[in-house]
Amino acid sequence: MLPTLGAYEVSLIVIVSVNVMLALSLNIITGLCGQVSLGHAAFFGVGAYAAAVLGNLGVPFLVVLPLAGLVGCLLGLLVGLASLRVRADFLAITTMGVGFVFVGFVRKQNWLGAEMGLSNIPDHGLGDAGFVGVCLALVVAIALLSAYIKRSWLGFGFATVADDEDTSRTLGIDVAAYKLTAFVVGTFLAGVAGATYAYFTRFLIPGAFGFGVSISILAMVIVGGVGSIWGVIVAAVALTLLPEFIRVVNDYKIFIYGVLLVLTMRLSPGGLAGLVGQLSASRAEMPPRSAGAQP
Amino acid sequence: MLYIELALQGLVNGSMYAIVAVGLTLIYGLLRVLHVAHAGLFTLGAYITVLLTNATGSLVAGTLISMLVVGIVGMVVYRLLYEPLLAQPPYVALIASIGLFIAMEEGYRIIFGPYGNSFASTWLTERVTLGPFSMAAADVAMLLGAIVLLIFLAVLMGRTRLGMAWRATVTDPAMARSFGVDTIKVRYGIFFVASVFAAVAGSLVAVLNNLVEPTMGDVPSYKSLAIIVLGGLGNVTGTLLASLLLGVIEAYGTIYTGAYLDRDAIAFVFLIAVLMIRPQGLFGAR
Numbered sequence: 127m128l129p130t131l132g133a134y135e136v137s138l139i140v141i142v143s144v145n146v147m148l149a150l151s152l153n154i155i156t157g158l159c160g161q162v163s164l165g166h167a168a169f170f171g172v173g174a175y176a177a178a179v180l181g182n183l184g185v186p187f188l189v190v191l192p193l194a195g196l197v198g199c200l201l202g203l204l205v206g207l208a209s210l211r212v213r214a215d216f217l218a219i220t221t222m223g224v225g226f227v228f229v230g231f232v233r234k235q236n237w238l239g240a241e242m243g244l245s246n247i248p249d250h251g252l253g254d255a256g257f258v259g260v261c262l263a264l265v266v267a268i269a270l271l272s273a274y275i276k277r278s279w280l281g282f283g284f285a286t287v288a289d290d291e292d293t294s295r296t297l298g299i300d301v302a303a304y305k306l307t308a309f310v311v312g313t314f315l316a317g318v319a320g321a322t323y324a325y326f327t328r329f330l331i332p333g334a335f336g337f338g339v340s341i342s343i344l345a346m347v348i349v350g351g352v353g354s355i356w357g358v359i360v361a362a363v364a365l366t367l368l369p370e371f372i373r374v375v376n377d378y379k380i381f382i383y384g385v386l387l388v389l390t391m392r393l394s395p396g397g398l399a400g401l402v403g404q405l406s407a408s409r410a411e412m413p414p415r416s417a418g419a420q421p
Numbered sequence: 422m423l424y425i426e427l428a429l430q431g432l433v434n435g436s437m438y439a440i441v442a443v444g445l446t447l448i449y450g451l452l453r454v455l456h457v458a459h460a461g462l463f464t465l466g467a468y469i470t471v472l473l474t475n476a477t478g479s480l481v482a483g484t485l486i487s488m489l490v491v492g493i494v495g496m497v498v499y500r501l502l503y504e505p506l507l508a509q510p511p512y513v514a515l516i517a518s519i520g521l522f523i524a525m526e527e528g529y530r531i532i533f534g535p536y537g538n539s540f541a542s543t544w545l546t547e548r549v550t551l552g553p554f555s556m557a558a559a560d561v562a563m564l565l566g567a568i569v570l571l572i573f574l575a576v577l578m579g580r581t582r583l584g585m586a587w588r589a590t591v592t593d594p595a596m597a598r599s600f601g602v603d604t605i606k607v608r609y610g611i612f613f614v615a616s617v618f619a620a621v622a623g624s625l626v627a628v629l630n631n632l633v634e635p636t637m638g639d640v641p642s643y644k645s646l647a648i649i650v651l652g653g654l655g656n657v658t659g660t661l662l663a664s665l666l667l668g669v670i671e672a673y674g675t676i677y678t679g680a681y682l683d684r685d686a687i688a689f690v691f692l693i694a695v696l697m698i699r700p701q702g703l704f705g706a707r
Contacts, residue, residue, distance in 0.1 A: 162512050208693070212700045215455060215511065219650040220696055222643060223689035230686020337643060341519055348516045381527035387520025392502065395509040 136254050140326045142366045143261035144319050149346035149362035150268045150355070151315035156344065157353035158272075158281060159308035160288025161209055162218045165225030166343045169313040171335030172228065173198040173320025175238055178247045178330055187250040188260075191321050198317020199310045201228075206309030210302050213291070225340050232332040243331035250325045261322060268315055272355045275311070284308060288353075349390050351399025360398055427672045433560045435668020436567030437629075440622035442645040442652070442660050443574060444615025450591040450655030451611055453511060454503055457518040459619055460642035461525030462498070466491045466620025467627040467637060468533060475541045484624045488617045495616025496609050504608075522642060530635040537634035540627075559629040566625050570618060571661060578657060583610045591655060644685075647692045653705025663703055667691070 131139070152166045176197035180190045205224055212220050232238050239245070250257055275281050283304045286294040295301050324330055342365065350361030368386075369379045394401040441463055448456045466487045474483035502521060506514045548555050578584035586607045589597035598604055622641070627633045648667055652659030667688055674687035682690065695703055 156512075162515075208697065212696050215449075215453075215654060216650055216696060216700060216702070218455070218512075218515075219646055220693055223647065223693050226643070226685045226689040227682070227693070230683040230689075231681070233683050233686075234681050344512075345516055345519075348512060352510075352512075377531065378527070381524055381531060384520045384522070384524030384527060388502070388517050388524065391513050391517035391520065392505065395506060395513045 131254060131258065133254075136258055137326075138367075138370070139258050140261050140322070142363055143265045144323045144326070145343075145346065145366045146265050146359055146362040147268055147319035147322070148316055148343045149350070149358050150265075150272050151312045151319065152343050153312075153347050153350075153353065153355065153358045154272060154275065154284075154315070155308045155312035156347055157358065158276060158288065159284040159305060161305060161308060162214070162344075163205075163221040163340075164218050164337075164344065165205075165221035165223070165228075165340050166312075166316060167335040167337070167339035168221075168225045168228035169198045169202055169316035170320045170323070170339070170343075171232070171330075171332075172201050173317030174324040174330055174335070175232065175244070175320075176317065177321035177324040178244050179238075181248045181325070182246065187252065187325055190325075191264075191318055194321035194324075195314040195317040198320060199314035202309045202313025202316075203306065205313070206306040209305050209309065222337065222340070225335075225337055229332045229336050232335075239330065241332070243329055245329045247324055247328040247330070249328075257326070264318065264322065269355060269359060276353075276355065280304075280307065345387055349387070349397050351397030351401075354397070354399030357397055357399035357402075427676065428669055429556065429560075431669035431672030432665060433556075433563050433629075433668070434671065435665035436563050437622055437626060438641070438644060438648055438668055439661050439664035440567055440570055440618050440625070441641045442648040442664050443571075443657060444618045445645050446649040446652060446655055446657060446660040447587065447611050447615050449649060450657075451587065451608060452503060452507060452514075454507075454514045455511070455518065455646060456503075456615075457515065457642055457646070458498060458502075458521040458525065459615065460638035460645070461522045462491050462495055462616050463619040463623040463626075463641055464526065464529060464633070464635065464638040465494065465623070467623035467633040468529060468538070469620070470624035471538045471540060471627050471633045475538075478542075480540075480628075484621070487624055488620045491620035491623075492613040492617040495612040495619070498616075499608060499612040522638070526635050526638065533635065535635060537632045539631050539633070557629075559625075559631075563625045563629055566621060570621060574614075574618075574657070577614065583607065583614075587611055640685075644688065647688060651692055651695060651702055653702035656702070656704050659702060659704025666703075 148166065148170055152163060155161050155163055155166075173194040177190045177194040180193055181187070185193065201224075205221060208220055209217050233241055252260060275284075283299060286297070286299055287301050287304045291301055346362040346365050347358050349365065350359070351357035365383075368383065372379050372382055390397065394404075396403065441459065445456055445459050448454060448459070469487035469490055470480075470483045472483075473486055474480045477483060498521070502517055503514055506517060549558050549561050578587065586597065586602045586604075587610075589600065589602050590604050590607050594604055623637075626637065644667075648663045649655075649660050651667065652661070652663035670691055671684055671688055674682075674691075675684050678687060699705070
């Protein structure tokens with residue numbers, strides 16, 4: 127049985143779940159396949175707005191979820207095609223541009239609520255406990271999917287593309303197909319996260335999908351350790367809850383967030399996963415101390 | 422008449438972009454780092470200029486000291502933030518830089534307050550009339566400032582040892598080193614020059630709007646990234662042309678497509694369109 131949850135706990139669990147979904151979805155594109163994206167919030171936003179529009183047409187919540195993912199991955203496919211043309215830093219800035227174009231477009235669309243926001247999103251009809259259940263199930267499913275992809279042939283393909291695109295091409299690996307797959311899967315999941323978010327807040331404004339959001343998703347992936355699934359999950363949870371823990375110093379919380387990003391990159395450029403890897407490696411190098419001491 | 426005034430307005434904005442972006446592209450050419458925190462130095466320059474100008478009564482003194490201080494802060498940022506991260510993948514330095522930028526903006530808000538500071542005297546809000554055209558004196562100052570700085574930059578890069586060393590290091594660091602170029606000194610020099618430029622741009626924008634606020638670096642932070650990519654990453658002339666072009670396109674775009682897209686979106690639609698046709702940027706070589 128679920129314990130009874132207050133509104134605050136429900137909102138915390140949902141927001142953490144949405145952020146973990148977003149971080150894991152970007153991890154497939156950036157972590158596994160090595161394509162840095164500075165515009166992931168655009169796919170999140172496309173999913174959210176698609177969910178709002180579909181929901182208003184009377185489509186039930188559980189059907190909206192995959193449909194919003196499909197709309198997200200349509201845009202993702204376009205950006206994936208762009209990634210075949212531009213690389214590395216050029217791609218990062220292109221994806222950043224996609225984010226700005228999305229927000230700038232929505233701001234001017236009256237049918238999407240423009241600046242005033244879209245507020246008449248229907249109820250999901252599952253109740254608090256049911257909705258929390260769906261969120262947690264999605265998180266688990268996406269985590270398992272990520273782990274499966276990472277171990278599969280697809281994951282090996284991604285890793286070679288991430289490692290060295292030109293060499294992979296020489297080896298006969300279809301770089302274009304892997305990149306498109308990464309973008310389609312990653313942006314589908316971001317769209318699903320968007321639908322979850324839309325049904326939770328039931329109010330969407332363009333500013334909720336801006337450049338800052340893209341940055342904070344990327345920060346979760348990099349602080350967690352690019353490509354590491356557990357690292358990204360831990361970082362997404364920690365970076366989402368951090369502002370809640372340091373509410374005592376409310377005025378300084380964004381400042382502290384910035385400083386923490388700098389310190390993490392400076393002290394452990396491999397993120398959490400890199401840090402743990404280092405620690406266990408140095409332990410393995412140490413001579414087994416207990417061997418001689420044991421009687 | 423509207424067309425010409427729009428073009429002039431675009432050039433004024435483009436000049437501001439140019440002064441900020443040229444520093445970024447110099448740094449990118451050298452280190453392959455997208456130095457987002459550059460926009461934080463831009464804001465720092467603006468704050469120092471306003472505070473010192475109000476304290477001393479001299480805009481010139483305020484700006485000069487601001488340039489010097491921000492130049493030194495730029496070198497410190499290189500030493501403490503980027504130098505230890507150069508061996509890491511590029512996104513590590515990028516996230517560190519974004520973190521620093523966030524912390525700087527929040528720092529300004531905490532120290533100087535959220536509402537912004539203004540100049541005590543405001544002669545720069547007067548307008549200059551030349552024949553049928555009329556511009557704010559601050560706009561004229563921005564255009565003239567950009568011209569002076571860019572001539573200075575052309576001389577610096579073309580005729581001095583630092584410029585020669587920068588070009589050599591960008592072309593081939595190992596070869597430059599073997600010919601006796603102190604590539605470490607070049608890095609400090611470039612960070613100093615780039616940061617001085619950011620301080621000047623910040624001061625000019627402070628004068629232009631007669632307002633300095635913690636978030637004034639937001640637009641330059643991402644717009645200048647778009648510009649240096651458009652200019653072909655590491656290409657100084659390309660960056661200058663791209664800045665002016667983007668300024669003008671934004672000015673016309675907001676008039677003609679403002680009903681469908683906002684100013685930033687217009688700039689990025691243009692950027693994406695260019696990159697799809699020329700993936701190396703407008704003026705990049707590949």
